[in-house]
Amino acid sequence: MTTPTRTLFGDFLRSRRKKLKPDAVGLNDGRRRRTPGLRREEVAELAGIGVDWYVRLEQGRDVSPSETTLDALTRALRLDQAEAAHLRALARRAEPRAFVPEDVPPTVARIVASLELPAYVTGRRWDILAWNVAAADLLGFDRLAEADRNILIYMFIEPEARRLFATGWAHEARRMIALFRMTYDLHATDPAFVALVQRLCASSAEFVLWWNAHDVRSGGAGEKVLAHARHGTQRYEYATFQANDNSALKLAIYTPVDAPATKPRSS
Structure with a gap:
């Protein structure tokens, strides 16, 4: 069995x-x-x-x-x-509780809105639950339909994400899949998680290929190079923080790096 x-x-x-x-x-x-x-x-x-x-x-x-x-x-x-x-x-083999979309506490929402740096909050299924003006300007979350407010849908289906991440899109997309896989496999029977992956598989051949590789990884900090239409190419350090009151909620903050984004010289 x-x-x-x-x-x-x-x-x-x-x-x-x-x-x-x-x-x-x-x-x-x-x-x-x-x-x-x-x-x-x-x-x-x-x-x-x-x-x-x-x-x-x-x-x-x-x-x-x-x-x-x-x-x-x-x-x-x-x-x-x-x-x-x-x-x-x-x-x-622990069976988690059925997924319920999270609510962002008003205090957390106000803190995010007050930050000058790009910041946003995601839930267990990586739904985008709250963001500030700087994140809207950088990532365009405010232009997403409510049903599309999910980091993976944004990354694999929203054309703006491919333009923004430019040549680094494939690397970042694979990294995201490996991170999400660690959560998904523990909720693989939940209809909300199943529906998300089915939609991504139906919309992106790259997602299917990398998802079937079954790679996993951990980590919530690093650097991203973004090619913004108005602000040009910029490098950002990012980090994520878990909420004490609800461990499913994660706050992501992007900090611009002063040094210009350049390719390393070959030795």
Whole structure:
């Protein structure tokens, strides 16, 4: 018997196995492989578990891997910190509460509106819930229809996003998918999350390709280079902050970097 969470657990294992090169684990025997990555029996051997047990895990069967097994799979598949955390989250099989669109507390909304730097608030499904004048000027959120106020819809469907991120669009879009995947896989049975991904898959071939890669990552800070129609090309540092009263709410703030956006010189 399989469950949606178990299926995602198996899908994630399979995606990491296929991504791992035999050379990385000392298994290059010189023979040509018909499929990329490691074989199931190779992962099982590296993890020190039975092949049949590993196959059941990949198939999404209703089995519960122990912490020892999860540690062994983490080492065998060379998972990074974000991937290891995601594997454990999927293994817990905790069913979250049904998604309900969040409301931004008036105090938070007033704080966001008072900021001079571009700032906005998103919810668990990455819906755009509040933003200030600077964010509207920079990102154009005020021009989005209510049904389109979502970071992923903005990034993959709204033409303005591609123009704004210019040559950096693909990198930023893949990063967003990997971040969102960690949340989605824990809400994969929720109709609101399913509907969002279905809409994105129907609208963007790039989203389908990168979504099926099943990459995950963590982190809420970094830099973005934006090519604004009126202000020109600017580099911004950004950071996100979680609300204490509701952990689903995240505040994002963009700070312009004084140095001009230039490409690094090749050595």
